[in-house]
Amino acid sequence: MADIAPDDERIEELNTLQAIYPEFTFEISNPLTAHIELLVAPVKPLPVTFEPEQQVERLPYLPPLHLDITLPPDYPANAPPSVKLTTTPSWLPEHVLDRLVEEVRAKWKEYGGMAVLFNYIDYLQEAAAMAFGLTEVSLPTSEKSDLLEYSSRMKREIFDKESFDCGICLEPKKGSACYRLERCSHVFCRACLQDFYNNCIREGDVDNVKCLAPGCGKTGNPAVDRRKKDRLLSPKELLQIPLSLDTVRRFANIKRKKKIEADSSIAFCPRSWCQGAMRTQKYPKITDVSQMDESDCEDDEPAELPVSTPAPEGPERRPAGVNGMDRLAVCEDCNLAFCRVCLASWHGDFVRCEPRNESQLTEEDQASLNFISKNTSPCPDCAVPCQKSFGCNHMICFQCKTHFCYLCAAWLNPDHPYQHFNDPKIKACFQRLFEMVEGDQPEGRFGGRRGAELEADFWEQEALRIQMEEEPEDAH
Structure with missing residues (x-):
């Protein structure tokens, strides 16, 4: 050479x-x-x-x-x-x-x-x-x-060497300090994602654990986009950001709990110290969140309740579609076998169910039910109780994003939600959009189920008052 x-x-x-x-x-x-x-x-x-x-x-x-x-x-x-x-x-x-x-x-x-x-x-x-x-x-x-x-x-090494503008804090960051979402490829800095998602999960707002880019997943067609459900991040991806294992576990459990509570076919254990859901293959118990890589999508919806029949709250909730031969349920927490109809311990398929006695409700449960019926309006779609703290009577459900009237719990057209309050035929709500703008008032004039319950309570109290006024005369 x-x-x-x-x-x-x-x-x-x-x-x-x-x-x-x-x-x-x-x-x-x-x-x-x-x-x-x-x-x-x-x-x-x-x-x-x-x-x-x-x-x-x-x-x-x-x-x-x-x-x-x-x-x-x-x-x-x-x-x-x-x-x-x-x-x-x-x-x-x-x-x-x-x-x-x-x-x-x-x-x-x-x-x-x-x-x-x-x-x-x-x-x-x-x-x-x-x-x-x-x-x-x-x-x-x-x-x-x-x-x-x-x-x-290689994907990680190349990404780490690049620079990105975080879509949340709007500051330029090196790729090593950022995270690219798997499904949509939007990039945000890890610190912003951790702050936002940790806060959402801490407050139970799991439906906002999604991509934070405006318009992500939208088609541009308002009619289609309203029907689409935002796709949530999977527990496996949250661990990669990373969020702590306990936080991700809480996210997965809350998400599962919301699906179960929105499904009218699920019964809950009658034991007051348990209240666990019945075993079901539809919502299997969570064992290892690190292997859960599925995400919620528009097709992954819980069973919907009829708009005209809101789901009853509390221990008296009844599963829909239960026939005489599928009443057996087993609690996933305490393994109690019970009847899905009468909530008594399992009595066999050929024993007639007796209605559950109201006295089985604890004083605390009854007080909660009374407060909910008097101080909240149910969403007409998912029946979640909603209470207004301020603003007009056009409401959007926190859980399912349904538009409805706070006064009568009627479903509102998302394209024209205020038409309801401008229709003279709807006398209970006509020109009442801004009533109680400073917050809920139990003495307000309501329609629907809440109005009927408040009216019944008023006449019950009125009957008691009249009875009390008449008692001295009867005694004399």
């Missing part, structure tokens, strides 16, 4: 390539031999089928293409460069590697015996971006874990 002149054009070409590609390296024993690894990141993730299980994974990053270059003495005038292409593990088919190697000779001929290495490397990079023309690759399952681990590591 001592015969190589310092001004040899082969050495000059390799030095130029090293200046362009910092990862370009020379072999110490032979300065005319060089190596470079080319990133393989297809524009569209390449489907890889792992056999024999036929599991398909779409990988955004694949193991790099190793390019070994050796320049012969008569290069470039009379001979092309000698190149060798490999991947570790060997995921590229041999016929693809052979085609790529042949391309260097074709380019050398095309350039008429001139230096072609830069053009050839550029060609390989463009081919890598197009997955070398492949639409899919089949590999043995034994290589699955290595490829998945590599793809995940």
Whole structure:
């Protein structure tokens, strides 16, 4: 190698390539031999089928293409460069590697015996971006874990080196301080996501544990977007942000609890010290949140209750659709077997159920029911009790986002919610949009179920008053 002149054009070409590609390296024993690894990141993730299980994974990053270059003495005038292409593990088919190697000779001929290495490397990079023309690759399952681990590591390393403007605090942040949401790819800094999601979960507002980008998941069609339910982040993704395990566990349990409570087919344990839900395959108990990677979507809705029949609250709630042969329920917490209809201990399929006595309610339960009936208006869709603290009587349910009237609990058209208050035919609510604007007033004039209960309570108190006034005369 001592015969190589310092001004040899082969050495000059390799030095130029090293200046362009910092990862370009020379072999110490032979300065005319060089190596470079080319990133393989297809524009569209390449489907890889792992056999024999036929599991398909779409990988955004694949193991790099190793390019070994050796320049012969008569290069470039009379001979092309000698190149060798490999991947570790060997995921590229041999016929693809052979085609790529042949391309260097074709380019050398095309350039008429001139230096072609830069053009050839550029060609390989463009081919890598197009997955070398492949639409899919089949590999043995034994290589699955290595490829998945590599793809995940490269995705993280490249993301960490970039810079992003956080969509919440609007400050530029390095990728290492940010998190890209899996489904929509919106990027926010981890600190902002942790603050927001921790606060939502602490307050029980799990329906806002979603992407915080305005308009994310929206189609632009108001009629369609109103029917779509925002997709929540999965517990597994929350752990990656990361949120603490206890916080994510609380998120998963609250989400499950809300689904159960909104489902009229679910009965609850009659034991006052338990009150657990019945066992059901529809809502399995949570065991390991780190494996829960599903997200709520518009098709994942709990069973809806009829608009005209709000769900009763408290221990007296009755499951819908229960026939005589499916009354047996088992509490998922204390394992009590009980009847879903009368809530008594299980008495067999052929025993007639007796209505549950009101006296079974504790004083605390009865007081809660009395307060709810007198001081809240139920959502006409999910029957959740709602109490207004201030504002007009056009309400939007905190849980299901249904628009309704606070005075009569009637459903309102989201496109024209105020038409209800401007219709003279609806006398109970006509021109009463801003009544009780400073907050709920139990003595207010209500319609619907709440109005009927308040009226019944008024006449009951009035009857008691009259009775008290008449008692002295009867005694005399």
